[in-house]
Amino acid sequence: MASHRRPKSPSRARISVLTAAAATAVAVSAQSAQAAPKPTTAQLQAQLQQLNTESDQAIQKFDAAQAKLKTQQAAVNTLQDQIARSQSTVNSRLDALGEVASQQYASGAVDSTVQLLLSSTPDEYLAQASSLGQITDNQASEIKSLQAEQGKLDAEKAQAEQTLQQIQATNQQLAANKAEVQKKIAQTQALLDSMTAAQKAALAKSTGSGAASRDTGSTSRPNLGSAKPGSSIEAAAFAAAQTRLGMPYVWGATGPTSFDCSGLVQWSYAQAGYSIGRSTYDQINYGTPVASVSDLQVGDLIFFNGNSHVGIYAGNGMVLHAPHTGTVVKYEQLSYIGSIYAMRHI
Template identity: 50%
Template sequence: MASHRRPKQPSRARVTVLTTAAAAAVALSAQAASAAPSEKPSKDEVKSKVDKLYQEAEQATEKYNGAKEKQDKLEKQISTLQDKVARGQDELNQLREGIGTMASAQYRTGSIDPSVQLFLSSNPDDYLDKASTLDQLSSQQVEALKKIQEKQRELAQERQEASDKLKDLAATRTELGKKKREVQGKLAAAQKLLNSLTAKEKAALAAEQSRASRASERSVLGGDTGSASSRAGAAFSAAQTRIGSPYVYGATGPTSFDCSGLTSWAYAQAGVSIPRTSQEQANIGTRIYSVNDLKVGDLVFFFNDIHHVGLYAGNGQILHAPRTGTVVRYESMNTIGGPFMFGVRV
């Protein structure tokens, strides 16, 4: 028979312990909830993270510039090859027409040689390889066939070269798109961080940058402005006219620039053509490893992978296009954010 006894009630002491534990758990949960949101990063922390993102964006920008330059070169080369193929095909058609006229003349006189049929063949190689056939041809006919043979081989090579370059172009365009997305991603992340700052903090950062730029400008104006050469001086003078122009990745002027876009534009104004990217610019001219030996207008390179370049402005300062969100300006070499690697005198 089932028991109808009442269940044993918990003791007063047990209830007290459970109540205390529950209260403690609630308190801990409340503390965890209040601590869950991470503390807002300081202005300096945001600046440090943003600067790092901008450096990464500039690295990707120089790779983007290299892919863009390669794409432009390939497009020009392909266009030239396609023109050559078209002209070569016209020449080949004219050669074949000439041989066809010769065969028609022999046919009308009733003295056409069976071997003349090879003139009309699209592949005379098979016939020319046979000595017995060559014996039946005049020297004029042999020469005409050899010209066709050479033209066909030349066209085949040019078509293959064009085909290879078209494949290379497709791969380069893919790489270009990838680098563009990488740059945009870094810039978006940096902007998101900047948006987390208050208006007061943003104003403080802008004021710091402005003071640093003015200090660099005073240092340049008060220092030795002697240039390494007339063309270096002309390039530097051209870059000075762009002070205040915005940094835009991939831009080469005349109203906006990225770092290597500014240096290549400046030297172009001096009548000197230099490569587009910082890595390529590093491989021209004479390298200078001591800051003390630099002259105004020399190219100066920073970071181990040479992803940033500017123009030496004298007295330890450079004139450059720093990064997104800034303009072409003077800046101390000590505040670039990466080590000075060497200079190049063009």
């Protein structure tokens, strides 16, 4: 006869676990059913501002390395020219001295060891020649002079080699900076692509600059008030910058048809006959400080966000600058760009 047993009741512990698991599943389902809250326009603006600042920082490092590389290449070119001239001089004087030594050897006036001089390197030639006892006073003087010339040549070669090594290191830094710039720009574009059309419109309206799209910006002349340039150089630089309105922002570019922020400043001041550094980190060292916004004059340089961005003061609280990737050279209000780091009067 079959045994009929009553099933065991689940333990309290098991009931508690099952209940907790069910509650968790319900909570997860409820959370999944609710869409993640959309970021506010202010939050989107803050994210874009942060990404643009980080991009500016990477770009200015790239610009500084690029300028350093240009300087190093010019230096090594100069050294190589000097080396070629020095080598030519040494070779000519060695040939002349060797000819005299050959003639003396043929006449039996010089020890046979002079024959070694005719087939050795310049260094060996001079070292051996200086030890010979049967050379004339004129030859001794010439050898001493040649040794000094050879020493100068060796120093130039060593300096050129050091500069070439510096160029290699700078090129590596340049590549790293370039990769960082591209990474930041990709992050910025990803954020823009994630926005809805309504969010982009709201963001553009809140900034007044079209920061969320590849727009033409404010390229028409706004009300700049009655402020005057601080100097003739600033007047000429500002006038030059105005001719670049609408030109595209391209990081690393210095004109004449595309610019990054410091590239626009460098180009504009060059048109005024004034040489200024390539990066914001250089440019902030030119001119004299401006104490307050109320003291700004047209043409003054304004540095933003920890000296990662620069623009030219246009008057009435407006700045003319090359903002960031996806925009063009245009006017914007000071408050739209970021926190002011420093102001300089050129």
